[in-house]
Amino acid sequence: MQQKFALITGCGSGGIGHALSARLRDENIEVISTLLPHESDEHLTSRGVHVVRTDVTKDDSVQELKRFLQKLTGGRLDILINNAGICYTMPATDTKVANVEKMFAVNVFGPMRVVHFLHPMLIEAKGVVVNIGSIGGICPFVYGASYNASKAALHHYGNTLRVEMRPFGVRVVNIISGEVSTNILKSDHGRSLSEDSVYYPMNEAFQAHLHRTPNAITPTQYAEGVVKEILKKSPTAWFWFGASSGTIRMIDALLPRTTWDWLFGRMFNLGQLARPSPSVKLH
Numbered sequence: 061m062q063q064k065f066a067l068i069t070g071c072g073s074g075g076i077g078h079a080l081s082a083r084l085r086d087e088n089i090e091v092i093s094t095l096l097p098h099e100s101d102e103h104l105t106s107r108g109v110h111v112v113r114t115d116v117t118k119d120d121s122v123q124e125l126k127r128f129l130q131k132l133t134g135g136r137l138d139i140l141i142n143n144a145g146i147c148y149t150m151p152a153t154d155t156k157v158a159n160v161e162k163m164f165a166v167n168v169f170g171p172m173r174v175v176h177f178l179h180p181m182l183i184e185a186k187g188v189v190v191n192i193g194s195i196g197g198i199c200p201f202v203y204g205a206s207y208n209a210s211k212a213a214l215h216h217y218g219n220t221l222r223v224e225m226r227p228f229g230v231r232v233v234n235i236i237s238g239e240v241s242t243n244i245l246k247s248d249h250g251r252s253l254s255e256d257s258v259y260y261p262m263n264e265a266f267q268a269h270l271h272r273t274p275n276a277i278t279p280t281q282y283a284e285g286v287v288k289e290i291l292k293k294s295p296t297a298w299f300w301f302g303a304s305s306g307t308i309r310m311i312d313a314l315l316p317r318t319t320w321d322w323l324f325g326r327m328f329n330l331g332q333l334a335r336p337s338p339s340v341k342l343h
Contacts, residue, residue: 070144079279116170238302
């Protein structure tokens with residue numbers, strides 16, 4: 061049987077990429093995982109995973125990754141998992157576009173760049189592209205306007221890519237991820253709302269949200285379900301998996317869009333914003 065090769069981007073310790081790398085190694089698949097230059101790699105190398113220092117926001121870095129893969133695999137790639145991602149949590153009206161551009165560079169343009177350079181290897185293997193999406197790209201989770209937008213963009217990029225790659229025998233799977241216990245929110249710790257924000261009355265609740273402990277599955281549980289699906293001969297085009305994903309799917313499919321207005325309004329107590337606060341300077 062021909063050796064299979066899998067590439068996973070964004071595999072820092074304790075995250076989804078780490079767990080996916082370990083689970084695919086359990087299937088005797090040769091795994092190549094990417095890390096940024098400053099990240100430790102012992103959690104991967106100890107499992108026999110190949111590590112490449114790659115910045116998915118830069119052409120030359122991804123081209124260097126391609127050269128490594130061609131030498132290692134002989135020019136084929138069976139599995140590509142676009143996992144690298146960052147988070148930016150902020151009310152839509154307080155969003156700093158520079159921060160959003162940085163996030164889109166990783167979450168959206170990163171997968172596009174990787175597919176652009178590596179698609180000949182995927183076609184050679186008749187492989188599978190897996191995009192790690194999110195329920196945030198489906199529902200209007202409060203404080204997540206820009207992150208939600210990045211995941212929605214990734215979903216629809218993957219949707220079209222699936223159609224366009226079908227003639228070449230390459231499958232494309234969007235994973236609509238529910239909540240998973242990772243440290244993705246760590247970069248948001250310490251963030252607060254400015255005093256002139258219309259959301260400033262919610263500042264205390266906003267900071268508590270950033271430090272919350274979600275009711276989530278573990279990365280190991282997540283990897284188990286995802287790997288089982290993507291190794292199928294005909295995986296589901298949109299695979300919903302993780303805490304709350306089933307509920308989100310049902311609400312999105314069966315109820316009016318404005319159901320989210322009521323649901324998240326109550327969940328985040330947004331009604332208090334309708335009461336003017338003297339501490340907020342309205343523009």
